[in-house]
Amino acid sequence: MKIVDIIEKTVPISSSIRNAYIDFSKMTAAAVAIVTDVVKDGRRVVGYGFNSNGRYAPSGLLRDRFIPRLLAADSADILNAAGDNFDPFRIWDILMTGEKPGGHGERSVAVGVLDMAVWDVVAKIEGKPLYRLLAEAYRNGEWDERVFVYAAGGYYQPDKDLTALQDEMKGYLDLGYSVVKMKIGGAVLAEDLRRIEAVLKLLPDGQSLAVDANGRFDLETAIEYAKALLPYHLFWYEEAGDPLDYALQAELGRRYAGPMATGENLFSMQDARNLIRYGGMNPERDYLQFDCALSYGLVEYMRTLDMLKEHGWSPRRCIPHGGHQMSLNIASGLGLGGNESYPGVFQPFGGFADDCEVVDGYVSLPDTPGVGFEAKANLIELLRELAV
Helix, strand or coil: CCEEEEEEEEEECCCCCECCCCECCCCEEEEEEEEEEEEECCEEEEEEEECCCCCCCCHHHHHHHHHHHHHCCCHHHHECCCCCCECHHHHHHHHCCCCCCCCCCCHHHHHHHHHHHHHHHHHHHHCCEHHHHHHHHHCCCCCCCEEEEEEECCCECCCCCHHHHHHHHHHHHHHCCCCEEEECCCCCHHHHHHHHHHHHCCCCCHHHEEEECCCCCCHHHHHHHHHHHHHHCCCEEECCCCCCCHHHHHHHHHHCCCCEEECCCCCCHHHHHHHHHHCCCCCCCCEECCCCCCCCHHHHHHHHHHHHHHCCCCHHHECCCCCCHHHHHHHHHHCCCCEEECCCCCCCCCCCCCCCCCECCEEECCCCCECCHHHCHHHHHHHCCCCC
């Protein structure tokens, strides 16, 4: 049992949309295929992975360091103790051989891409959906049959007026979502408040709307927005300031009584731990958005969950960023609080299996071995361009 090839490709996810910090007109993603010599049901097992939106394809890191390192490993060193499957934890150690701690940068994204493909391989060899594999290994065989998802959108676009914003959000509600999210911070406060109020006209109450500043604000502006947002009783106020400015987050938490969310741009267990230690986050109120595809993969994500448990946090307070099938499997198998969803953007990577309908804000998962990419037609078509 061995890995015979790893193929990487940079693909565009360009779009005219923008948030408070960046536009996505030149955004890329990395897709990989790990080809094995294992044959199941008459075809070789190939695992696929990619990185979430918001970080560019780490192609140089993959091609120059991590893919060669894994291909050079002895086959016996990447298998489990029984020798009947690959071991994601041993593979992770090999990928990180020679890497100094700290300074995570885009390295965490490259490892996360490969880690996703490894878990896809492992679950396919077992002949099980990844969520079931995780539940059996770590949750006494119990998985969530339905996972809460919210629709992320509300981006700034050229000539997008309030009517267009309302039409977008109404479309998400018509699809079955009960919570929607929109961007703030890319306009002045007064305009953002008009945008928020336009969306709230469509919703039963503020708890159906989350807002996301994408780290744009300094402390003064974050507090100014907090005062204006509090009367709306929103689902959450997300990433007001720089993700590494824990002092800003802690002070904001003292000034804003509503739920807050952050963490999508923290890429290691150590950074997540610093947020919990110093960021003033409330385990009874706030949400954590760590994304395994950007933060060294599921192996590191499980270390983060262990750390959270030690600090009194339930995994139900974790609702990962990224809107992809990998996080959906983790949410179901490990009992997280839900998952982001991108029903209108970042295709083909965003979204779930084609026949998984959103009902009252929840989605079910397919009984497809692996991560389930094969159940999403436009995505598997792209991934099979790498290897079949």
